[in-house]
Amino acid sequence: MSSHARRLRRWYVVHLWSSLICTLFLLLICITGLPLVYTEEIDHLLSNDPPYAALPANTPPASVDRIVAAGLQRYPGQVVTSLYIDDDAPQVYLFMAPSMQALREHPDSGHYLQFDSRTAQFVKESDPPGEHLPSFTSLMFSLHTDLFAGLPGELFMGAMGLLFVVATVSGVVLYAPFMKKLDFGTVRRKHGSRIRWLDLHNLLGIATLMWVLIVGLTGVLNELATPLFGVWQNTDINQALQAWKDKPPIRADQLSSPQAAIETARKALPEMTVTGINYPGSEIGSPHHYMIWTKGNEALTSKLYTPVLVDAITGQLSAVMPMPWYLKALELSRPLHFGDYAGNPLKILWLLFDIAAIVILGSGLYLWFARHKQRRARFRKLLQPARAATATARGIN
Structure with a gap:
């Protein structure tokens, strides 16, 4: 041969x-x-959400503080873990749990509340922890x-x-x-x-x-998203948080206004759109900061995220955290994998x-x-x- x-x-x-x-x-x-x-199309087709109020297209969004207050009023013994602002529909998702530690130990203990982003009106909430039925697409x-x-x-x-x-x-x-x-x-x-x-x-x-x-x-x-975000958390983010490493954990009553934190991020990155907040103690983020997630407004940059760290007590800007190259590659690959570009x-x-x-x-x-x-x-x-x-x-x- x-x-x-x-x-x-x-x-x-x-x-x-x-x-x-x-x-x-x-x-x-x-x-x-x-x-x-x-x-998105299947979720919309199978959704039984009530219709949103008919308001003018230029209606400004409600303060996030009102949405957070409404969530805490419904669940006074719980904490807010994160918040997602949808830029395709007038909705905000408020994620809550008994505590950050409970969420880490028992992910099923978390749940969400959905609000109209323009009126801060409650729309619906997820099923009780442990009874949530995943959607077809999930x-x-x-x-x-x-x-x-x-x-x-x-x-x-x-x-x-x-x-x-x-x-x-x-x-x-x-x-x-x-x-x-x-x-x-x-x-x-x-x-x-x-x-x-x-x-x-x-x-x-x-x-x-x-x-x-x-x-x-x-x-x-x-498939490498979890370890890659873990590397980022343990390198760039931890390095940026050295000045706060010896400070005690933040109590819920010490948190400053999340809406003010969003405005701080917008001033730091005026060309970006805010899409969400990780509260202090989240798995990705800081024990002492709001992590404000922002993305670009162009076709390509809308797939790239730049987090901003805002001190959760003082509301002051702490750091803008551009993602490393490997996370940028990950963010660009996600929509390309599912044909979600054009x-x-x-x-x-x-x-x-x-x-x-x-x-x-x-x-x-x-x-x-x-x-x-x-x-x-x-x-x-x-x-x-x-x-x-x-x-x-x-x-x-």
């Missing part, structure tokens, strides 16, 4: 086993990814990202995504010599079903190559590519089983003379 043939054989083995190991999980990822392309997202297993599941699915990238690259290496004697796009329809599926498998694989690599690599990066046309394209990927993965499984079945048939055929001779010998004896 020539060195070239040996190299192709090694690439074939890499392609075969990397594909076999990850295929079932990648099928699950692709199937759950179909509805996730239209997460179920699909959990299956897609971590198999309901948290960080271990995220890392496992990231490994499967990496194997998918390896299978794709090795498939490209094998494609060129395979297609040397065939025109591009050839599907040999007169050579049996296995050959037809092999040609279709190769054609779809090479036609969707760039999409598969983009979605595969961004998917792997997305509206409905890109979503339709992503949907079609996803369906093609399901066909590629399914045909790959079929080809392996068909080849395995063919080998078994050949092995049985080779054994037939020996079996016949054994039967004859037994008859004579």
Whole structure:
């Protein structure tokens, strides 16, 4: 066997086993990814939220202080953990828990209240802790990202995504010599079903190559979000908080106005839009600061976030925390992974590519089983003379 043939054989083995190991999980990822392309549309369709009040488009938002006060009035023994300001709809989500420590130890103890951002009127709240039923899209997202297993599941699915990238690259290496004697796009329809599926498998694989690599690599990066944010928390943020490390934890009655903290962040970054607040003691953030999340207003910068630390007692600006390059790459990869950059046309394209990927993965499984079945048939055929001779010998004896 020539060195070239040996190299192709090694690439074939890499392609075969990397594909076999990850295929079932990648099928699950692709199937759950179909509805996730239209997460917002599905959530809106299945939502039973009451309609928002009909107000002029230029109605200014209500003070966040009013929303926080309303939440604390409904749950006087609890604390606010974070607040999310939706820039696509007039709504604010206020997240609460018995305490920050209880939320860390028992994530199910957290819940949210939804308000109209213009009137500060209460809209609805999540089910009581422990009774919350996840939405259809949240179920699909959990299956897609971590198999309901948290960080271990995220890392496992990231490994499967990496194997998918390896299978794709090795498939490209094998494609060129395979297609040397065939025109591009050839599907040999007169050579049996296995050959037809092999040609279709190769054609779809090479036609969707760039999409598969983009979605595969961004998917792997997305699965690393938890450890990457942990690295950021333990390096840049902790370094910025050295001046507060010896100060006692902040009590709830010491907190300054969250609305004033938002205004401080807006003055520091006037070209940015505020999207939320992490309260002191949150998993990501500071024990002594409001972490105000801001994002840009352009198509690209709207995917990039810049947190601002505001002293939760004095309300003074402490630091603007530009994200490191690896978190910027993560933030840019998230909408690209789900085709959420250019509206409905890109979503339709992503949907079609996803369906093609399901066909590629399914045909790959079929080809392996068909080849395995063919080998078994050949092995049985080779054994037939020996079996016949054994039967004859037994008859004579």
